[in-house]
Every structure is written in structure tokens, then in C-alpha cells.
Amino acid sequence: MKNICLYFQVHQPFRLKRYRFFDVGKDHYYYDDYLNKHILKKVVNRCYLPTNELLYSLLTEFKGQFKVSFSLTGIFLDQLELYAPEVIESFKKLADTGHVEFLSETYSHSLAALGSPEEFVAQVNLHKRKIESLFGLTPAVFRNTELIYSDSIGEQVSKMGYKAMLTEGAKHVLGWKSPNFLYYNVIDPRLKVLLRNYKLSDDIAWRFSNHSWSEWPLKSETYHHWLKGTPKNEDFVNLFMDYETFGEHQPVESGIHQFFEHLVRLIIKDPETGFALPGEIADSHQSVGPLSVPYPSSWADEERDLSAWLGNEMQKEAFKKLYSLHNLVIQANDSDLSRDWRYLQASDHFYYMSTKFFTDQSVHNYFNPYNSPYDAFINYMNILSDFIIRLEKKTKRIVYKGIPIEELSGDPLNDAISDYEGILKVLRQKRKKIS
């Protein structure tokens, strides 16, 4: 029996509004409500509602033979609560069938695992509580933003009590190994690692409606045949993809829904194939060996690395300044500030600043509200400047060039000292004159 493990990622960021430098200090609302609502509604109608409906009919028809797993980000759920609460109800219906698994991840689809271990844990717990309260299920398997994984991130996840984690079956990670086996974390062997079969996943997620692809038009029978064609000793195939594949990345008109429904029926009808959830695979299979990933990998672009989010100087500056605020945000202990800080952490904001769009245009332009990465960077930094001013006021602390003075070191520390000495000198002279 070859099991197909389906996992769908569902996420929408709170896109930022056009925010000029002269708004800094005056306007403390950062989000483009119209755009966010508009995009969400569009995807709700083309993807979330119709695909949920299809899954519900398959789940009820095949009672336990068909199963799927989801990861819904916290900020996606926040958006649904604001603009499309009916979709939350629809996900609850899926959860109630008993054959849907929800995974854990960071609340705001963030890069916190790379920026701040404390914030990473805080966000994961926040997300877990959100899933529990909405669906009554406690996630036991973890997936990190953009499937970003490294040995040490895996170790942190294991410490939080998760039994398994999902990541990309990247070529440079696997080498000759197959993604269709279970592995374990090299530092903490208790954590099992499931790998995405990127070839078979991307056949659906990226290539399905590509007319210049040699396999177009792809038939469910052909694809089922490919699944069965994987070596006999490999018990499962992990198909991980964005949920927006169904109706958005692959348009409704491409027949993606019909393809999927027919594929599910073929898999169930065939006694040699079936479905399994990530948690079930982690429980029922022995891991075949350790997986060593010393440097973080992801599921993005050709390189499967972090270069889409932290590749250039702008992304690094924005990231560094954002996470240097961690202690101040905790000190502030203010729900508005905490919320804004988390929304600003969404990896999407860094993705928009990527200069890789010069080559990977199509992917990076998806729902990108900016004309250029420079535009994205300037807008983000203007907002961050305002956020810092609010934080300074609330905590009565000083932030020097984007970094709290407590966190300064090296050249910036010396710069700050000479700047403040200059100010003190002027103030002392003034006092002298007055007295």
C-alpha cells in the first residue's frame, strides 16, 4: 500500500498600505484594508470555498479512506474573522469529519525561527492556542514558514514537544536519498522529518496548467501512474503545496478541481494506493536515518535557501532592525504594539524586497503590491520608523537608528555615543548661557 500524504498551506498576509515618510509619527495604522479584503474575497470565491466544498464531499463520501492536512496561519485566520467568517465555518466542517489534521506553525508566517528563539516559541504557542480554540484539535506535527528547516530549528521544535516536522526534500539536502522515507533530526532523534516530494508536488502546484510543459494536459490517470511508479519499498509520497493551487495559482478554468477529484477516486479505488496524514506516518513508520541540514533550507526558488527573504542588504537591514525590538515589545506589554510587531514579521514583507525577481519574476510577483523591491523596502522602513516611535513613547526608552540603545555594539555604539555627546555639549552650553 502506497500512501499519499496531502498537506496544504493556507496563508494571506496583511499587506501594508502606501506609507510615506511624512506619515511617520502621525499615522499609526499600517494596513491596506481595501487591498487585503479585495484579494481575500477573490481567493475565497475562487479557491477556499469551492475547494473546501469539494474536500468535504470527498471526506464524507469516503469516510476515513480520504484524508488531508492543513496549516492555516494565524494572520490568515485573523483576516477570515474580519472579512470572510464563513470560510472559518467551512474549515470547522472539515475538521468535524475527523479525517483532517491541522499542523502547527508560527502565528504570523514569520521568520522568527531565524530572528529570535523566544519569539519563535511565543508565536508557535499563540498559533497552537488559536487552532485549539477554533477546531478543538491540538497539533502534534510542525511545519515552519516556507518549510524553512535546519538541524537547530528542528531541535527547537522537538523541545516544544512536536513529534514530527515537515520540510522540503531539497536536492542539496538529500543528495542520493529519496524524499519518500521518514528521517530523523540529527541533533534530537526523537523528531521525525517528513520531506516534500518536490517533483510530484510541483507537477500539480506549478506545472499543471503550463501549456508549454511536455506533459500538458495532465490527466489524473497519468499522475496516478507516476505515484505508483515510485519504487516499491517506498511506502508514501508527500505532496505539499499552497492551498491556493486549487483555483488561484492554477485557475478554476484549468480543470484543477476536476483533476483532483478524479485523482482521489483513482487512488481510493486502487487497492495499491491510499491516503495517510503526517501524524499517522510519523507514528506508523520507522525513520530510515538521520537528516543533516546544517544551513537553513526552504521550499522557495531553484536554490531552496533563504535568499528570497534574507538575500540582499535591504532585507537584512529590515530583518535586523525588526528583531532588535524584541525586548522593547515585551517591555511595552501593549496588545496593539504586539499585534503590529507580529504582523510586520510576516515573511511576505521581506519577500517583496527580494531583488531575485529579476530572474524569478513570475513567482515573486504573485499578489505583490509594490512596483519594485526598493519601493517595498522604503515603505516597510517608514512603517517600522513609526512603530519604533510608538515603542519609544510607550517604554520611555531610546532607539538609535532603528536599534534600541541597549542592543547597540561596535561602530553603531560609538556613533551613538559621539552623537549624544554632541547633543549634551549643546545642551550644557545652552544651560550656561541661561544661567
Place this chain on the structure above:
Amino acid sequence: MRVLMFGWEFPPHISGGLGTACYGMTRGLAYRDVEVIFVVPKSYGDEDQSSVKLVGASQVPVKRRTYVFTPANPGTNELVSSSQSLEMTYIEVGSNLLPYLSPEEFQKYTHEHLQKNELTIQEIEQSEIAGSAVLTEVVGTLDFSGKYGSDLMQEVSNYALVSSEIAHEQSFDIIHAHDWLTYPAGIAAKRMSGKPLVVHVHATEFDRTGENYNTIVYDIEKSGMEQADLVITVSNLTRNTVINRYGINPDKVVTVYNAVEPGTENGVETITKSVDEKVVTFLGRITYQKGPEYFMEAANKVLKHSNNVRFVMAGSGDLLRKMIRYAARLGITEKFHFTDFLKGQDVDNMFAISDVYVMPSVSEPFGISPLEAMRSNVPVIISKQSGVSEILKYAIKIDFWDVDAMADAIYGLITYESLPLMFRHYGRDEVNSLKWENAALQIKNQYMNLLYPSNSPL
């Protein structure tokens, strides 16, 4: 392959970007084994108006020179190819043509100067041009029965008449004419020789004057484009103008982007800034086309929020006085400076002390100056209404009228450190990859298509 090329200026006597572009192009063509006979009217830029010479009616002095191009960087021998023909014939026709003057301005100008100047034949000057040496100089005269007048249109047609004489004398395979002043010359040469004509559009009347265009100039442009076998434009922006405003068949209009000559590393003085503030620069003619008022409005917005910045408007033009008054009215003159016209080393020095360069052009067929700024490691903000924005990646692009976006980009570049760092990091490489050898190869391929349509290489 030999090309008879008509221009209106050539270094060192240049008043705009066209001469620089022609120089680079002929150099690139020489590298690609294309021989060029370059014909220019004897012309003087407005920086040197006192030495205008008018010549007698029946004899047109013709200077002929042979240029030998030397390698761009002596160390690397970059421009030395297998080719033996790194030289170019250069013919100067005595004329009163002044580039960048409208017919009306031209008339006013010649009236002022006609009385002052003696009519003598221009003496040969020994001129050194960076990257090339003058090998031989021959002075001759060409019999010609036309009359010179103070009328620009008359000059244009006279130039055409002389050119047809030259076309008669020389042997060549193809004719290439740069901008409207030379189109009649190109057409005349085509009629005389029957060889194919290429017209090269560096700017159109719409770019120069907006909607209040001169219909005579428009007609000359249109007829040049119509009679040409091929129209080369410097950007897709200009290509669209040629197709939509002049009604030219899109099939014969192709875009070949300009390039830049590699920067010279040696001899550049290291100028140090004498002010602490960041310096944001506008450099160009202060005319409607260049959008100076948008720059000033953006400056005003930035100055309201930042003390750490000064603005410089370098150049001269018909809007200069208006701009000075505008700055005074906004009350920003202590942080907004004017330099008047800059040239040569002063331009390099200006770039050396600049932290941001802004080109807010309302309409710019190509726009070479941002490339010069980037070559000097200065981050640039350019309008989307410029041809150069079609090829640059490491530049911030804004609509010229979007003053908020321009101000925001300026503020971002002077405030958030990683942004200028990135531009300095990659911008120079990007500019240095735009080579005239490559542009010249595209032009040569177009020549080949015209001459041998059946086995075209493209």
C-alpha cells in the same frame, strides 16, 4: 561595410548627449569592422557662442580627418579586435547649424551674432579626444552654389545639398542619419546614391516641446522616417512615439539602447564633501522637458522632515529664473542651491559629492546622465517616462508627476543605510555592462538585414 553617417555634432564640440552617443557608436562600429564616414556641420554649442563663423556663399570649407581609435583601457586592450579598421573618416561641413535651438530661437540668435562676427574660414584646431588620436587633417573646399541664411530651415536644406555632393564623391553601402536636422541630408544622399537609408531617432519634436510642436520640424521628421528603410529608436518609449505619433509601420522600427563609454579611473580627483548633510542633485538643462519643478516640490517635502540634507540644481535653461523664484517663495533657499551650467570636471566633481541623483524628466527618449551618476557610485532616482528606465534594474523608478513617491525615494536613500549600499554595490557593474560594442553589433545586424534581406542573421 562602409556607412555614410550624418550627425550634427561630434566631440569635443558637443552641446548635448547626441555627440557623445555618436562618438561611442562610431567607436563601437569600428570595433565591429564597420567603416564610418561621419559628416557634421561645423557647429558650436551654446557654451562657446562668441566664435561662430559664417562662410562665403559659393565655397563650403570641408575638413576631413581620420580618427584612429586607441584602446579604451590601455592595460586591457578592450577595444582592440581582429579588425584592422579602427579608424574613421570624419568630414566637417561649414555651416551655421546650431543643435537644440528651435527655428525661432535660431533666428533670434543669428540676428544677434551676424553683425558681430567676421566671415573667416575656420582654422584647423588640434583637438585631442579621449580615447582617440587625430591622424591626418586635410582642408579642402567643395564647390557649392547654395546660400547661407539666418534661417534654420535654410541651413538644413543647405546641409542636405552639400551632403548630396559628398554622397556623390564617396563610396559606401548604407546611409545613417541622426535626428531631424540631418534627415533631409540623408534623404538627399539616398536619392543621389540609391543606397538604403537608416534614420536614428534620439529625440522627437514631442520630447523637445511637448504638445506645442513645430509643424515644420514634425514634417521633416515624418518624411525622414517615411523615406527611411529602417528607423532605429533609442528606447521603446521613443519607438511608441514614432509608431503612434508619426504613423510609421512598426515592422521597420527597432529599438537599440544607447550605451556608455567606460569611465576613466585615472585622473579623477578625489573631491571631498565640505558639508555634513547628504547632497541630492538634479543635473541637466532646466527646461520643461527635464521636470525641474517636480524635483523642487519633492525637495520641499523632504526638507520639512529632515535637516540632514541639501539639494542642488545644476544646469541652466529657460526655467532657471523661475526655479530660483520658486525656491525663494517656498523659503528653502538656504538648503537648495543653484550652480548654473556645469561641464567637464565640474560635472564629475558634482557627482563625487552627491549622495542621490534625481532625473525627473517629463519626457526623456533615453537619458544618459543617470548612467554617468551610477558610474560615479551615486544612487539614482529616474522617471518612468525615460527610455533608460527600460533597461536599468538598480535604480528607483517613479512617475515624474508623483512628487510624494519622489520625496519618499529621496528620503529612503538618505535615511535607510542598506539602500544606497546596494545601489553602490551593483549599479556600477550594471552600467559597465552596457557597452557600445554590443549596441554597435545590433546596429550592424540591422545593416546586414537591409543589405542582405534573404540571409539575415537575425
